[in-house]
Amino acid sequence: MLLPNGSMIKQDVIDAFNKAVVNPENLDQNGAIDWDFVDADIHLDLSKYYASDYLGECLDALADDFILHRS
Numbered sequence: 001m002l003l004p005n006g007s008m009i010k011q012d013v014i015d016a017f018n019k020a021v022v023n024p025e026n027l028d029q030n031g032a033i034d035w036d037f038v039d040a041d042i043h044l045d046l047s048k049y050y051a052s053d054y055l056g057e058c059l060d061a062l063a064d065d066f067i068l069h070r071s
Contacts, residue, residue, distance in 0.1 A: 001061065009058045016045045017062045035063060 001009045020026055020041040026034050039059055046055060 001065065003057050003061050005057075007054075007057075009061065010050075013042070013046060013050070013055065013058045014062065016042045017059065017066075021066060035059075038063070 001014065003009060017038070020038040021033055023037075023041065026037040026041065028034050039056070042055055042059055043052065
């Protein structure tokens with residue numbers, strides 16, 4: 001998957017995202033995803049490897065794709 005600027009989203013970022021969106025701790029009482037918690041999980045897992053800006057861009061792109069294809 002690519003970011004809008006053409007950069008590739010690395011597989012470990014995709015894996016961290018996929019893990020975070022199904023983590024029960026990242027869901028509210030109605031079962032909706034709390035994107036702030038997903039963002040925090042991704043940063044906790046990967047901030048030592050990637051810049052925060054890159055992770056934020058990846059989260060935006062992955063979340064948009066997730067929402068689009070989940071509906």
